[in-house]
Amino acid sequence: MTEPSTQPRPTLEAVAARAGVSRATVSRVVNGGEGVREPLVERVRRAVDELGYVPNQAARSLVTRRHDAVAVVIAEPETRVFADPFFALQLRGISKELTAHDSQLVLLLTEGRDDHARVARYLAGGHVDGALVFSLHLDDPLPRLIHGVPTVYGGRPGWSDGSRGVVYVDCDNRGGAREAVRHLVGLGRTRVAHITGPLDQTSAVDRLDGFRDVMVDVDPRLIVESDFTPGGGEDAMRELLDRCPDVDAVFAANDLTAVGAMRVLREQGRRVPEDVAVIGFDDMLPFTEQADPPLTTVRQDIEEMGRLMARLLLRGLERGAAAGVPASVVLPTTLVRRVSA
Amino acid sequence: MTEPSTQPRPTLEAVAARAGVSRATVSRVVNGGEGVREPLVERVRRAVDELGYVPNQAARSLVTRRHDAVAVVIAEPETRVFADPFFALQLRGISKELTAHDSQLVLLLTEGRDDHARVARYLAGGHVDGALVFSLHLDDPLPRLIHGVPTVYGGRPGWSDGSRGVVYVDCDNRGGAREAVRHLVGLGRTRVAHITGPLDQTSAVDRLDGFRDVMVDVDPRLIVESDFTPGGGEDAMRELLDRCPDVDAVFAANDLTAVGAMRVLREQGRRVPEDVAVIGFDDMLPFTEQADPPLTTVRQDIEEMGRLMARLLLRGLERGAAAGVPASVVLPTTLVRRVSA
């Protein structure tokens, strides 16, 4: 482990002395060089290079009250966060956008239920310019705690209906679900089942609503609640086959669930898609492509959602408080036909 | 998006005034309360609560030169990072440990090859107290760039042999591989193949070395280079069956590769483990448990590795530069027997 370099880093003052100008001029050059004449700019630039000057962010923040940093809060309880690459992809999108704006990404993972206070305190502490918050459950106490911090939510928060000022980025869960189910119906399937996600999350609720939009008056036994995991998908599928042996299509609330469901179908000798057609949601590569059989699914552009969240937040940060807040964005989904349906 | 709260946050000064003490006393209380008499401590605490005072980290850092923040640098080129939950798990481990020490996690993802300079500049800029760096490839230029920043590496860096002062956390890749291969041999298998990872990573190299330790004088056609992905595992397995139809065991460099290999084996009508035994590496749940058949593999405690990296870094940070650097840690692995071998 390299030791912290012992020699003190050069300050603005040092650069100014070397370039033979004032601190203020160096500051101007470092921050874009507006209103400084060319020869001086050049001289200062050289001094900066020679000394290896890097601005002290703490000192800068102290006066500007900007931090060029954004917190990403992932409030997912426990393991699910990391069972699927969902957050990883969003993080990459966010990272790209933030990097382009010279902002840093401070990652806040909540560790269990009582950890909200810590996160709230951090956000309130003015360490970051804003926050991107994920995976809120319907009863999540976090939003109330982070009052005063510009925030964009990932996925529609459960309480957002009608709340002005709440900005979120989501995909068209309901529309995507409708398209999937219509596709199944178009295939001539009549006993179409739905394995839901955890219904304390709006994405799961919205997908269920989309299912219902098409399958009005559906046999309630064809709807089984599950939890977005492969194991949950297996259990749900077993229960489904038990209740309704005549099921001929399944719309699973996400790909992992669909994969679990397909495994059970195979176990029990049902062919996919001949006997039972299956559609997932997310298009989580490479799982969908390499599933057996390759999974038909509803694609959402996860990385783009991340990028968009960051962009919305940064835009909201740029313009003054008076300029009004950006509107939420709902991204379209596309049905990707493979083999399973 | 909630607007930034317009009212200025209370300062130490304000708390001091309210409590009727000096700034210095409030500072002492806020930082642990050493050497302040009880009644005053109490009064200050109350004032802090009433005002909702939160210290300004920028001001604090400016004078202490500590940031209570650690950078996590993930230098993985492109997509692989997020195809598997590896980093996610490490991140969780790191996050837990940092949280326990009131440190923040600043995530730096490099975007492509030319991005190193940006990361290096950030680290050199003294925004963080130290860095945790992942996924170095043999030719990675990053280490040379981040001189002067206390760093712990995730995984043995390729150039670390003999370099004093390089601290890393890794699992016993070589020993784990040996155990896996010995197990296959103990099963009576004689044509044991190895599908490697990308050989510009030490983990892949070490696992290959472990394989060779046991299989001295192995038929070179039984070693196929691959890339840690399921698709790569498929290709490698196909090639392997082509070259050596008599292969009766496969040690895959990681679980994803093993899953791909098993898929091809099934396709081609070979039974696992009867005809060909398969062992993976990582024990990446839930993939290994739910693979078909459940995968025998070498488990490494990924989250623990992350936690350990953070702990090592923080410990090195605590004691002064003179105290000597912590030693690298190599965690043991364990063979987890399931069905595939």
Next chain:
DNA sequence: AAGCAAGAAGGGAGCGCTCTCAGCAATGGG
């Protein structure tokens, strides 16, 4: 050639905090 405006550079205050050091109170020993 003198006066003036506009633009460029410098001086200096101050962001909120920590930390050293001086001051003062309380305690105990001579």
Next chain:
DNA sequence: CCCATTGCTGAGAGCGCTCCCTTCTTGCTT
């Protein structure tokens, strides 16, 4: 009873930077 000693508390400097405001150029106009 006084002084040394210890232990709290307060005053003040200063971390490195930005930004306001003043001063000095510079280039025009008249």
